[in-house]
Amino acid sequence: MDKKIDDFYYMREAIKEAMKARNKEEIPVGCVVVKENKIIGRGHNLVESKNNPLKHAELIAIESAAKKINSWRLHGCTLYVTLEPCAMCSGALVYSRIDRLVFGAYDYKRGYCGSIENLPTRKELNHKVEILGGIMEEECLLIIQDFFKKLRMRNKGN
Amino acid sequence: MDKKIDDFYYMREAIKEAMKARNKEEIPVGCVVVKENKIIGRGHNLVESKNNPLKHAELIAIESAAKKINSWRLHGCTLYVTLEPCAMCSGALVYSRIDRLVFGAYDYKRGYCGSIENLPTRKELNHKVEILGGIMEEECLLIIQDFFKKLRMRNKGN
Numbered sequence: 001m002d003k004k005i006d007d008f009y010y011m012r013e014a015i016k017e018a019m020k021a022r023n024k025e026e027i028p029v030g031c032v033v034v035k036e037n038k039i040i041g042r043g044h045n046l047v048e049s050k051n052n053p054l055k056h057a058e059l060i061a062i063e064s065a066a067k068k069i070n071s072w073r074l075h076g077c078t079l080y081v082t083l084e085p086c087a088m089c090s091g092a093l094v095y096s097r098i099d100r101l102v103f104g105a106y107d108y109k110r111g112y113c114g115s116i117e118n119l120p121t122r123k124e125l126n127h128k129v130e131i132l133g134g135i136m137e138e139e140c141l142l143i144i145q146d147f148f149k150k151l152r153m154r155n156k157g158n
Numbered sequence: 159m160d161k162k163i164d165d166f167y168y169m170r171e172a173i174k175e176a177m178k179a180r181n182k183e184e185i186p187v188g189c190v191v192v193k194e195n196k197i198i199g200r201g202h203n204l205v206e207s208k209n210n211p212l213k214h215a216e217l218i219a220i221e222s223a224a225k226k227i228n229s230w231r232l233h234g235c236t237l238y239v240t241l242e243p244c245a246m247c248s249g250a251l252v253y254s255r256i257d258r259l260v261f262g263a264y265d266y267k268r269g270y271c272g273s274i275e276n277l278p279t280r281k282e283l284n285h286k287v288e289i290l291g292g293i294m295e296e297e298c299l300l301i302i303q304d305f306f307k308k309l310r311m312r313n314k315g316n
Contacts, residue, residue, distance in 0.1 A: 066209060087248065116282045
């Protein structure tokens with residue numbers, strides 16, 4: 001089976017997570033970590049709800065995956081996330097030894113996996129992550145854009 | 159009072175944290191977060207003990223500081239750490255809006271605050287961190303070097 005069929009399937013799961021963030025009025029980003037065709041970690045952005053700068057979707061999903069398999073080394077895992085990871089999360093991909101990253105929308109302003117930098121493939125670091133960007137890009141981007149549009153309208157109303 | 163006197167004082171506190179990691183046979187890195195001359199967050203490396211790739215000293219200290227002041231924005235805070243932060247932790251400094259970073263030893267192989275990259279001062283990101291590196295460098299470096307020396311000797315013995 002074409003790997004890309006799986007990629008779409010798991011990206012839909014990441015989108016489900018993003019919608020959970022949306023329902024909590026968080027920036028809607030969602031993530032799943034997959035190993036051997038099984039979701040072993042899930043996460044959605046909770047920075048505001050938890051008042052914690054580290055509660056990005058990716059870090060939550062990585063932490064839950066590591067707990068699930070009882071190892072901090074996530075070899076053989078693919079991380080699916082609706083938005084291109086930031087610098088912090090890109091570093092976390094490297095340090096958790098994730099094999100592969102699949103993301104939805106590009107984040108041209110702060111994305112560190114191709115946009116302003118490509119951190120997980122830097123030759124100086126001791127682990128490289130294979131990257132595929134732009135899967136279900138239109139839907140992932142719409143979810144983000146809709147959130148900020150509503151936020152601007154609400155702020156205008158105040 | 160010269161700010162540098164405070165810097166030495168708080169770096170000694172970070173070293174105390176590094177020694178806690180050393181006693182747990184973790185890579186000995188320690189960190190404190192300071193706001194208005196008060197330590198509001200502490201952390202030492204716990205990646206192996208917790209089997210969690212995110213348990214770097216800096217992330218633990220940032221998380222505890224955010225909890226302490228009940229805000230994910232750590233404006234007005236200085237983070238002291240015995241080793242130059244990695245990519246993930248450098249990103250966390252930016253996203254938690256830390257004002258200032260003081261670190262001990264340079265990490266020429268993977269340091270992201272001056273060595274292979276200087277992430278927290280990148281013009282594209284929406285927050286800049288003031289950086290001072292090399293405070294108590296000799297001691298901080300010795301603690302790390304001693305750890306790896308013992309590790310190599312032990313592995314040789316096996």
